[in-house]
Amino acid sequence: MPRDNASGRAAHISDEEWQIRCDLAALYRLMAHFRWTDHIYTHISARLPGSDHHFLINRYGVHFHEMCASELVKIDPDARVVDGDPNGADKVNGAAFTVHSAIHMGRQDLMCVVHTHTAAGIGVSAQAEGLLPITQHSLQFYGHIGYFDYNAPSWDHTVQKQERARLVEALGPHDALILRNHGLVGAGHSIAEAFHTIYMLERSCSAQIAAQSGGGALSRPSRDVCERTAAFLRDPATRTPESFELFWEASLRLIENDKPDYRS
Numbered sequence: 001m002p003r004d005n006a007s008g009r010a011a012h013i014s015d016e017e018w019q020i021r022c023d024l025a026a027l028y029r030l031m032a033h034f035r036w037t038d039h040i041y042t043h044i045s046a047r048l049p050g051s052d053h054h055f056l057i058n059r060y061g062v063h064f065h066e067m068c069a070s071e072l073v074k075i076d077p078d079a080r081v082v083d084g085d086p087n088g089a090d091k092v093n094g095a096a097f098t099v100h101s102a103i104h105m106g107r108q109d110l111m112c113v114v115h116t117h118t119a120a121g122i123g124v125s126a127q128a129e130g131l132l133p134i135t136q137h138s139l140q141f142y143g144h145i146g147y148f149d150y151n152a153p154s155w156d157h158t159v160q161k162q163e164r165a166r167l168v169e170a171l172g173p174h175d176a177l178i179l180r181n182h183g184l185v186g187a188g189h190s191i192a193e194a195f196h197t198i199y200m201l202e203r204s205c206s207a208q209i210a211a212q213s214g215g216g217a218l219s220r221p222s223r224d225v226c227e228r229t230a231a232f233l234r235d236p237a238t239r240t241p242e243s244f245e246l247f248w249e250a251s252l253r254l255i256e257n258d259k260p261d262y263r264s
Helices: 015-033 097-106 119-125 157-171 191-213 223-234 241-252
Strands: 044-047 055-057 073-075 112-116 146-148 176-179 183-188
Touching (some): 055 097
Parallel strands (some): 146 176
Antiparallel strands (some): 044 055, 044 112
16 A cells, blocks of 8 residues: 555545544553553454445554554544455454444544543443542543443443443533443544543542552532532533643643654
8 A cells, every 4th residue: 555655654544533633642642651552452443434334443453552544544434444455454453343333323423533541531430339429630520421231241242232332322412431440441423522531530539449459438518519610611612622632632741752653
């Protein structure tokens, strides 16, 4: 496949797709920067523009810290490789895309989906009460997060389709989901927004585990305070595309010195 020698970009890839690839590769690098990886497991996906329902996801086996734009694989909602060799270097973990495909197809307003298996996220997912409203970070999810009960993994396509329906129902109108006994999901209308969602959710879980480890009684704001704080943090005037971009641009500076460049 012809490529631009300077960037690694295939000749047929549009400017719009290449920008999405670069941003998604940067998000993979940021996840590694914050140590939110699980070796070669967990995934981040992004929807490509158009009516074909094509998505980008990582090549199976590539570490997050080494992800580059050209390493991302284009797939369809059933994780079939659209542009490449599914039996060679372009292999993806199709079963793992079940979570992503469910959300992408059930919530087509969401462009990017992030799934993590961090110690803090798994720890909170295993707690009966889930995410507690005990920090300012967590209050933005007060009444705005879904819960999905754990079920044994299955390679059966019928079971996977049923799981997708349950996942979408559990997520509802929210942008965050706790997979009980499993991990976390954060999503957004852009890659920048999805990163902000998972950042705040991971911070919330880390703070909760840290607070609980102290062994003392936890201080909880009143219901009224929780509701007013969530309303403020969820207000469209607070959650603007510009605010997410500012957060994103500052985050990119954390990985600018990584080599090789994620934009290759």
